[in-house]
Amino acid sequence: MNTADLGLPVDVPSTALFTDQYELTMLQAALAAGTAERRSVFEVFTRRLPEGRRYGVVAGTGRVLDAVENFRFDADVLGFLRENAIVDEPTLKWLASYRFGGDIWGYPEGEVYFPGSPILRVEGSFAECVLLETVILSILNHDSAIAAAASRMAAAAGGRPLIEMGARRTHELAAVAAARAAYIGGFATTSDLAAGFRYGIPTVGTSAHAFTLLHDRERDAFQAQVNSLGRGTTLLVDTYDVAEAVRMAVEVAGPELGAVRIDSGDLLLVAHRVRQQLDELGARDTRIIVTSDLDEYAIASLAAAPVDAYGVGTQLVTGSGHPTCSMVYKLVARAESADPKAPLEAVAKRSTGGKTSIGGRKWAARRLDERGAAEAEVIGTGAVPVALADRQLLVELVKGGQVLSREPLDAVRDRHATSLANLPLSATQLSRGEPVIPTEYI
Numbered sequence: 001m002n003t004a005d006l007g008l009p010v011d012v013p014s015t016a017l018f019t020d021q022y023e024l025t026m027l028q029a030a031l032a033a034g035t036a037e038r039r040s041v042f043e044v045f046t047r048r049l050p051e052g053r054r055y056g057v058v059a060g061t062g063r064v065l066d067a068v069e070n071f072r073f074d075a076d077v078l079g080f081l082r083e084n085a086i087v088d089e090p091t092l093k094w095l096a097s098y099r100f101g102g103d104i105w106g107y108p109e110g111e112v113y114f115p116g117s118p119i120l121r122v123e124g125s126f127a128e129c130v131l132l133e134t135v136i137l138s139i140l141n142h143d144s145a146i147a148a149a150a151s152r153m154a155a156a157a158g159g160r161p162l163i164e165m166g167a168r169r170t171h172e173l174a175a176v177a178a179a180r181a182a183y184i185g186g187f188a189t190t191s192d193l194a195a196g197f198r199y200g201i202p203t204v205g206t207s208a209h210a211f212t213l214l215h216d217r218e219r220d221a222f223q224a225q226v227n228s229l230g231r232g233t234t235l236l237v238d239t240y241d242v243a244e245a246v247r248m249a250v251e252v253a254g255p256e257l258g259a260v261r262i263d264s265g266d267l268l269l270v271a272h273r274v275r276q277q278l279d280e281l282g283a284r285d286t287r288i289i290v291t292s293d294l295d296e297y298a299i300a301s302l303a304a305a306p307v308d309a310y311g312v313g314t315q316l317v318t319g320s321g322h323p324t325c326s327m328v329y330k331l332v333a334r335a336e337s338a339d340p341k342a343p344l345e346a347v348a349k350r351s352t353g354g355k356t357s358i359g360g361r362k363w364a365a366r367r368l369d370e371r372g373a374a375e376a377e378v379i380g381t382g383a384v385p386v387a388l389a390d391r392q393l394l395v396e397l398v399k400g401g402q403v404l405s406r407e408p409l410d411a412v413r414d415r416h417a418t419s420l421a422n423l424p425l426s427a428t429q430l431s432r433g434e435p436v437i438p439t440e441y442i
Helices: 021-033 061-069 075-083 089-096 126-130 133-157 172-185 193-199 209-214 218-229 242-253 267-280 296-301 386-391 409-421
Strands: 039-045 103-106 120-125 162-164 234-236 259-262 287-290 309-312 328-335 344-346 363-368 374-380 395-399 439-441
Touching: 021 089, 021 126, 039 126, 039 133, 061 133, 061 395, 075 089, 120 126, 120 133, 126 328, 133 162, 133 172, 133 296, 133 309, 133 328, 133 409, 162 172, 172 193, 172 409, 209 218, 209 234, 218 234, 218 242, 234 242, 242 259, 242 267, 259 267, 267 287, 363 386
Parallel strands: 162 309, 234 259, 259 287, 287 309, 374 439
Antiparallel strands: 039 120, 039 328, 103 120, 103 395, 328 344, 363 374
16 A cells, blocks of 8 residues: 555644744744735755765655645644744734645656755745745755665665665654655665555564574574564574574575575675575575665675675665755745735845855756766756757646645656666766766756
8 A cells, every 4th residue: 555645644733833933033024024925936955965976866745745734823833932922913813824825846756956956946925935944944855865875775786675774763753754765765665664654665574683582592583483474584693603593594494484684794704605505505595684784885895795685774864974965945036026916036145155046936957968868957047948848857746735746655766766767877876976967057
């Protein structure tokens, strides 16, 4: 079952307080100044990719849509704001009826992106758009970081399955989001049951070292597991002596043993020895699963090893050293007045230190070379060139406050695989380098 179509609620009745106080104080001042209703355009983008990364991955869009729908100021939330004197009564009255009624465009979830890509574009009144900044950024920055790490790990794995198992290394709710993002990036399964329940991601898991230590003998633990879960189970063989455990595992389960898991030691050396031993014992179809603080570099180093699957935890849920994408949410255009017919005027921050931005409501397209491979991310504010008209990247996600559609997670996962395949081959290299295609502004 894939529950992505159901629009399941977020983990709290309202997302309205998943924000920074200055969003509300800006609203109060804008309401008093008469500028709150000016039509505005905000864009989400990043000025640069994490050091050494060749591409980014858009993830979290589906969760953003849920968060926008659940952005409501109910009585309890309004009471908190009133009791703590966060905003004044006119602002509280305005918030009581808040519903986002604008439009949202964005890169389809699973698509790759580059520096400057307008990943999400939020349009409406200044008041209704500014409130969504923090919750949108918190979701996209987290999920896109995990998905990018997952994508790199999947590329390094070369088609071997990856198991997401990082729930114990992060916040309990972040773990569910991380499993979702990892699945988009190419992981096959998760150990987190909440992620399986909510998003339909296949779940796996058998036993830990504690189960072996519980029993008087390792053989007793193996026998109990096989009796309960069948010969196709995965037995953990590095609690004591690996070679002895492998011999015992095949003795207990027979050559039909599903897999053995190795969680410590020199994984490259141990995997070769275990494969040889399994083959000699007649268990030629028994798979080898390795875990133990893997990242994309460790996975790549095991390419020549007889490993059938990888389990990844800590490095995945922390973005493999880059837990955020440094995305920002900037006002790029606003009307000269509250008149709905007033024209939009481009605006941009101008400062030193690399934090400048480009004003104007943007479109984005990916130009292909003669062989059909991506060669540039083209971004503009005027008319879209005819040659790029069918290569535009932004799609409409919300119209007049209504979510237009929600995608099954498998469709998002497939999109990422296709998008990545259309990049130059160097995109999946783990060596440090610049973005695999340049960003061009026209």
